[in-house]
Amino acid sequence: xxxxxxxxxxxxxxxxxxxxxxxxxxxxxxxxxxxxxxxxxxxxxxxxxxxxxxxxxxxxxxxxxxxxxxxxxxxxxxxxxxxxxxxxxxxxxxxxxxxx
Amino acid sequence: xxxxxxxxxxxxxxxxxxxxxxxxxxxxxxxxxxxxxxxxxxxxxxxxxxxxxxxxxxxxxxxxxxxxxxxxxxxxxxxxxxxxxxxxxxxxxxxxxxxxxxxxxxxxxxxxxxxxxxxxxxxxxxxxxxxxxxxxxxxxxxxxxxxxxxxxxxxxxxxxxxxxxxxxxxxxxxxxxxxxxxxxxxxxxxxxxxxxxxxxxxxxxxxxxxxxxxxxxxxxxxxxxxxxxxxxxxxxxxxxxxxxxxxxxxxxxxxxxxxxxxxxxxxxxxxxxxxxxxxxxxxxxxxxxxxxxxxxxxxxxxxxxxxxxxxxxxxxxxxxx
Numbered sequence: 001x002x003x004x005x006x007x008x009x010x011x012x013x014x015x016x017x018x019x020x021x022x023x024x025x026x027x028x029x030x031x032x033x034x035x036x037x038x039x040x041x042x043x044x045x046x047x048x049x050x051x052x053x054x055x056x057x058x059x060x061x062x063x064x065x066x067x068x069x070x071x072x073x074x075x076x077x078x079x080x081x082x083x084x085x086x087x088x089x090x091x092x093x094x095x096x097x098x099x100x
Numbered sequence: 101x102x103x104x105x106x107x108x109x110x111x112x113x114x115x116x117x118x119x120x121x122x123x124x125x126x127x128x129x130x131x132x133x134x135x136x137x138x139x140x141x142x143x144x145x146x147x148x149x150x151x152x153x154x155x156x157x158x159x160x161x162x163x164x165x166x167x168x169x170x171x172x173x174x175x176x177x178x179x180x181x182x183x184x185x186x187x188x189x190x191x192x193x194x195x196x197x198x199x200x201x202x203x204x205x206x207x208x209x210x211x212x213x214x215x216x217x218x219x220x221x222x223x224x225x226x227x228x229x230x231x232x233x234x235x236x237x238x239x240x241x242x243x244x245x246x247x248x249x250x251x252x253x254x255x256x257x258x259x260x261x262x263x264x265x266x267x268x269x270x271x272x273x274x275x276x277x278x279x280x281x282x283x284x285x286x287x288x289x290x291x292x293x294x295x296x297x298x299x300x301x302x303x304x305x306x307x308x309x310x311x312x313x314x315x316x317x318x319x320x321x322x323x324x325x326x327x328x329x330x331x332x333x334x335x336x337x338x339x340x341x342x343x344x345x346x347x348x349x350x351x352x353x354x355x356x357x358x359x360x361x362x363x364x365x366x367x368x369x370x371x372x373x374x375x376x377x378x379x380x381x382x383x384x385x386x387x388x389x390x391x392x393x394x395x396x397x398x399x400x401x402x403x404x405x406x407x408x409x410x411x412x413x414x415x416x417x418x419x420x421x
Contacts, residue, residue: 029148031382033328035108035355047311050383057144059177068383070313075356075377079108084359087374093382 008049011067012096017043019071020100029057032098041073044091052095067096102151103158107328107379109352114364118342124238125163129340130262131245132170134254137262137307141173147330149173162331162346167241180247188243196233271339273304274387274413279404282392292316295387299337306336308385315378316389317415322373323388324362324415326354327380334385338410345414355379365416388415395421 013019023038031053047068055063075088082088121129135141149169150157157165174180234242248254277299281288290298295314299306306312312334315323327333328351333341344350354361358375362368369375378386390412396404411417 029144029151031144031329033107033379033381034105035328047384051142053144053147053382056142057148059145070384075358075375079356083357084375085371087372088358088376089374090355090377090379092379093384095382 008065009067009096011046013043013046013069013099015043015045019043021071021094022098022100028054030054032094033092035078036073036092039073039078041071041077044070044072047093068093069096069099104151104329106348106352107355111349111352114344114347114349114361116344116365118344121340124234126263126266127238127259128163128167128241129266130259131241132166133262133335134258135170138254140179140253141170141177145173146170150330164235164237167237171240171244174244174248179251179253180244184247185240185243188247189239192239192242192246266340270336271410274334274338274410275405275408277302277304277387278389278408278413279401281389282404283401291389308334308336310383310385312337312387313384314387314389317391320374321376322369322415323376323378324354324358325378325380325386325388326351328352328355329381332380332385334387337387338413342410362416365411367417388413390419393419393421
């Protein structure tokens with residue numbers, strides 16, 4: 001629904017699947033913020049397949065189209081000293097190769 | 101990660117003053133959008149070039165950083181050579197050089213100087229509307245724009261059209277969409293289900309490759325948007341992001357202390373309202389749909405539009421009557 005791009009890789013995860021963002025370090029361009037690496041959340045939705053930013057930024061010819069998801073986390077699971085409410089959440093977009 | 105990845109850092113309170121943009125900044129933005137619209141350089145190449153500025157990243161202000169990133173991409177992609185750029189800059193600079201010319205009748209003005217001959221020697225100075233010459237990065241950017249135009253890659257008109265749209269068209273689009281959604285339940289549903297198509301259905305051409313997601317505010321969930329990695333923002337829907345949206349304070353703090361940030365905007369929410377922060381970090385862009393205030397049931401489109409502002413559509417404030 002959200003995306004009309006040609007799908008090359010079928011999405012591995014479905015809504016509400018429990019996931020963990022990979023905790024690896026990265027060199028070069030990357031769209032996975034440091035604060036979310038290693039954190040546990042769920043899949044909120046599959047957004048479609050998009051060219052891998054780590055490849056297109058470096059002008060890799062024929063970049064792979066990879067599944068992109070919106071992932072949801074409880075704030076208290078991201079920040080050990082979170083001062084807001086237990087129900088507060090955060091959502092962001094994560095490419096499949098960063099999800100375990 | 102590079103200097104751009106600030107989510108979770110501690111920072112000072114947010115400066116809510118929205119600084120207006122000067123012409124150089126508008127031109128820089130217009131060029132960037134014109135280049136992106138034609139897919140000449142993709143967004144992630146620009147992002148990488150900006151992240152690769154190293155220590156200079158902290159020394160440059162926002163538009164200078166973006167311009168330098170754009171220039172390095174254009175050269176890296178061999179759309180323009182270093183030599184072409186170097187040769188073009190003096191030609192651009194010349195446009196701002198206004199020679200001082202001796203007045204036609206010297207005798208008649210000499211008395212103003214107690215009969216001393218005033219030093220009317222010819223000397224070039226640089227002039228612009230602000231009384232200063234354009235910054236160095238603008239001369240380079242203008243050179244790039246003219247070279248790309250000479251090569252028929254983009255036209256100067258493309259840039260000027262974007263500048264005009266950012267001034268006069270884009271800032272009112274999101275407001276129009278929200279006013280429509282407040283009055284038309286079917287449109288509201290369409291907007292929440294597929295915002296990009298719903299917006300297109302009312303004749304707004306976003307010309308963007310990113311998808312738009314609409315998040316409706318409710319009595320139980322309050323949504324707000326940030327981009328912790330750069331300044332992703334639905335620009336062709338909302339106009340330019342305000343200064344605070346691009347600030348390090350906002351970007352670093354919203355993800356870990358959203359309630360304190362909201363309080364700085366005067367938005368205080370009950371404890372039982374879930375705050376949901378959206379870090380707009382990749383290919384989606386967000387439109388927050390505020391709740392139509394009570395007491396506006398009989399209002400027409402124009403009056404509704406008058407109470408909607410950009411801040412509501414980013415989720416930092418709530419419309420009130």
